[in-house]
Amino acid sequence: MFEEDGSLDPVLKVILWLILGLAIAKVAWQWLTEDAWPWLRDDVGGWFTEDVWGWLMGHPWWFALIILGTLVLLCFVVFSDRGGYVVAYSDTEDVEEEHATAPVVDAPKVLTFRMKQLTAMSANGFEQACADLLARDGFVRARRVGGSGDLGADVVAWDGEGRKIVAQCKQYTAPVGSGAVQKFNGTARPEHGADVAVIVALNGFTKPATEFAERHDIVLIGRPELKRWAHGEHLYAVVDEQHSPA
Numbered sequence: 001m002f003e004e005d006g007s008l009d010p011v012l013k014v015i016l017w018l019i020l021g022l023a024i025a026k027v028a029w030q031w032l033t034e035d036a037w038p039w040l041r042d043d044v045g046g047w048f049t050e051d052v053w054g055w056l057m058g059h060p061w062w063f064a065l066i067i068l069g070t071l072v073l074l075c076f077v078v079f080s081d082r083g084g085y086v087v088a089y090s091d092t093e094d095v096e097e098e099h100a101t102a103p104v105v106d107a108p109k110v111l112t113f114r115m116k117q118l119t120a121m122s123a124n125g126f127e128q129a130c131a132d133l134l135a136r137d138g139f140v141r142a143r144r145v146g147g148s149g150d151l152g153a154d155v156v157a158w159d160g161e162g163r164k165i166v167a168q169c170k171q172y173t174a175p176v177g178s179g180a181v182q183k184f185n186g187t188a189r190p191e192h193g194a195d196v197a198v199i200v201a202l203n204g205f206t207k208p209a210t211e212f213a214e215r216h217d218i219v220l221i222g223r224p225e226l227k228r229w230a231h232g233e234h235l236y237a238v239v240d241e242q243h244s245p246a
Contacts, residue, residue: 021071025064073105111136113230115223118171118202126171127154129230130200137234139165152187159196159236166194170201178208185216200226 033080113129121129127144134142139157146154146169155167165189170176181199188197197218199205205213208238221229225238 017038017071018068023070024071025067028067096199110204110232112232115227115230118230121171123169123171126202127169130167130169131157132156133229134165134235136166137236151191152184153192163195164193165196165198166192167198167200170199171201172201175204175206176201176209177206178212181205181209181212181218181220185212185218188218202226 097105106179113133118126118129122238124144124146127146131142131144134157139159142155142157144155153166154169155165156166157167159165168184168188168198170180176199183197184197188194198221199213199218200221204224205220210220212218220240221235221238229235229238
């Protein structure tokens with residue numbers, strides 16, 4: 001019923017708009033046929049001709065469909081401009097006065113994903129989304145390398161200090177267990193030379209997996225962290241807060 005961000009599902013919004021449209025159409029039709037009829041008649045100076053009014057009276061369902069079609073079109077216009085991107089605006093509070101008259105330029109669009117989008121992706125699509133988020137955060141050469149024989153490395157990238165990020169992306173419907181984390185630990189640094197080893201799990205991790213990762217310095221991005229990352233926070237900001245003292 002609700003999106004991850006608490007907003008009402010767009011499909012449900014359209015249904016509610018249609019129900020409201022039916023109610024409005026019923027009231028409008030009752031008003032036209034009972035209250036407005038005297039001043040609509042052509043024989044008393046009304047602006048509606050007898051032929052048009054007679055057609056409407058003889059085809060009430062067509063009249064209702066015209067009204068509903070208009071409402072559906074309005075709903076489409078309102079909800080069609082929704083996507084997986086949000087606009088991030090830079091802070092302009094401290095802009096100097098002499099720059100106040102500078103031409104207005106549209107702020108760049110920042111890549112974001114909803115959790116529903118990530119859930120609906122294929123495994124390869126989920127890995128690519130993680131690579132795209134790393135690129136959005138300024139990591140260089142962020143790319144998907146997962147596939148047959150990848151030895152646990154789905155995505156690689158380098159941060160601004162030249163540290164190599166090796167990420168494994170798990171789109172499992174259940175929490176990732178300790179076995180998978182141990183297997184990744186055996187290849188991330190020895191095989192791939194990771195400076196930062198990361199596992200991204202759509203539905204989080206088991207407690208044994210979390211405890212193992214803490215002992216071996218593996219960064220775990222579970223569902224809450226992934227949501228924040230996908231919604232626009234920098235990966236390192238999410239990681240820093242995750243490891244900060246309560």
